[in-house]
Amino acid sequence: AQSVAQPEDQVNVAEGNPLTVKCTYSVSGNPYLFWYVQYPNRGLQFLLKYITGDNLVKGSYGFEAEFNKSQTSFHLKKPSALVSDSALYFCAVRDLNQAGTALIFGKGTTLSVSS
Amino acid sequence: DAGITQSPRHKVTETGTPVTLRCHQTENHRYMYWYRQDPGHGLRLIHYSYGVKDTDKGEVSDGYSVSRSKTEDFLLTLESATSSQTSVYFCAISATSGRNSYEQYFGPGTRLTVT
Numbered sequence: 741a742q743s744v745a746q747p748e749d750q751v752n753v754a755e756g757n758p759l760t761v762k763c764t765y766s767v768s769g770n771p772y773l774f775w776y777v778q779y780p781n782r783g784l785q786f787l788l789k790y791i792t793g794d795n796l797v798k799g800s801y802g803f804e805a806e807f808n809k810s811q812t813s814f815h816l817k818k819p820s821a822l823v824s825d826s827a828l829y830f831c832a833v834r835d836l837n838q839a840g841t842a843l844i845f846g847k848g849t850t851l852s853v854s855s
Numbered sequence: 856d857a858g859i860t861q862s863p864r865h866k867v868t869e870t871g872t873p874v875t876l877r878c879h880q881t882e883n884h885r886y887m888y889w890y891r892q893d894p895g896h897g898l899r900l901i902h903y904s905y906g907v908k909d910t911d912k913g914e915v916s917d918g919y920s921v922s923r924s925k926t927e928d929f930l931l932t933l934e935s936a937t938s939s940q941t942s943v944y945f946c947a948i949s950a951t952s953g954r955n956s957y958e959q960y961f962g963p964g965t966r967l968t969v970t
Contacts, residue, residue, distance in 0.1 A: 772957055783859075783945055783961035784898070791957065830897060834957060841886055841949040841957045842913065845897040 878946030
């Protein structure tokens with residue numbers, strides 16, 4: 741079965757420090773991977789995606805993610821965290837059992853950046 | 856949230872009553888989705904549509920129906936609301952071609968409470 745795991749419910753980091761939000765996946769074919777961010781009382785916003793090509797993907801707001809096929813991981817990273825990065829982050833993979841672009845989401849990781 | 860609106864944004868209803876949520880897009884995207892978001896579960900797919908009058912079930916479709924009579928509108932109906940359907944409902948749209956292919960864009964959400 742296809743799935744996405746975010747092993748940490750919460751990640752705490754100090755402003756200015758690098759941050760990593762972890763994601764691992766399980767799919768039967770080539771994965772299409774995504775990261776989304778959700779601010780309080782808002783919908784999800786697209787950050788970045790990996791479909792093919794370079795394993796290091798750059799996205800919005802200075803975020804990047806590294807696709808690692810051998811470890812089946814797609815961790816989200818940022819070199820220097822901002823307080824405004826505090827939000828709920830979701831990793832997702834394209835659901836190959838559904839037509840089109842349906843996604844399977846992880847349960848989310850709350851990122852808290854302290855000043 | 857640009858290009859996608861949801862109505863109502865908040866609703867309180869009683870157990871056993873039917874409820875319809877509306878999603879409207881101005882992007883002319885072929886694919887539309889309904890998800891529900893619950894703590895500890897992330898987002899789960901309820902139903903999706905791949906064209907006018909073309910819909911299919913997602914992971915948690917029991918108790919829900921959908922309709923799409925126009926490209927821009929996708930309706931979600933709770934046939935007889937139950938307390939377990941108290942949730943935040945998100946609509947999303949996506950394209951399968953072009954630079955933004957496979958990216959989903961989300962509406963602002965509808966918070967539904969069933970008493």
